[in-house]
Amino acid sequence: MTEPVATAGLLLDLVNSRLVYDDRVDDELDDERGAAWLRAHGVPAEASDLDDARAVRDALVAVLRGTRSPDALEPWLVAMTRRPELAAEGGLVWRDRDEAGRRIGGAAIREWAALQSPSGSRIRPCAAPDCQHFFIDTSRGNARRWHSMESCGNREKARRHYAKAAL
Numbered sequence: 001m002t003e004p005v006a007t008a009g010l011l012l013d014l015v016n017s018r019l020v021y022d023d024r025v026d027d028e029l030d031d032e033r034g035a036a037w038l039r040a041h042g043v044p045a046e047a048s049d050l051d052d053a054r055a056v057r058d059a060l061v062a063v064l065r066g067t068r069s070p071d072a073l074e075p076w077l078v079a080m081t082r083r084p085e086l087a088a089e090g091g092l093v094w095r096d097r098d099e100a101g102r103r104i105g106g107a108a109i110r111e112w113a114a115l116q117s118p119s120g121s122r123i124r125p126c127a128a129p130d131c132q133h134f135f136i137d138t139s140r141g142n143a144r145r146w147h148s149m150e151s152c153g154n155r156e157k158a159r160r161h162y163a164k165a166a167l
Contacts, residue, residue: 009041010104010111011123012136013037013041014108015123018057019132020132029053029054029057034053034054048100049103051101053104053105055105056104056105056108059072059105060073060112064125073105076102076109079105079106080096080098080102080110081096081098081099082094082095082097083095083097117142119141120142126147126148127146128147128152131146131147131152133152134147135147
């Protein structure tokens, strides 16, 4: 079994690649920066891969936030294939062979699947109402709530403290 945290770099970067603020949208997959983002993640910067990255990001964010069911991932699931190949040193090696234009989606969905556990998903949105980030919970009890204790966690604890003090 693959260690989920070690393989979740693409998934986490993908779902955190678009943040919406009051005055702007910061999208790492926009037309100017998208090709560089793909290359940084080991994917050729082809238009179909950029379109795939944007589409699967939207689907995964909706699934992770609970606004869509995992059925939203079906277009990528049908394009995912794993095939055996003979290794140079002998034996078999399993290789992922996703359809062109579905490579980012296939890789991200494999990472998402590896983060599912009986105690719930290890990847989730930050619990702070004003935060859009996702994080991977590596805590033993799978009970982490904030993507960053230094920012979101402290801010939420301070809000609760001041609310109690105001009573």
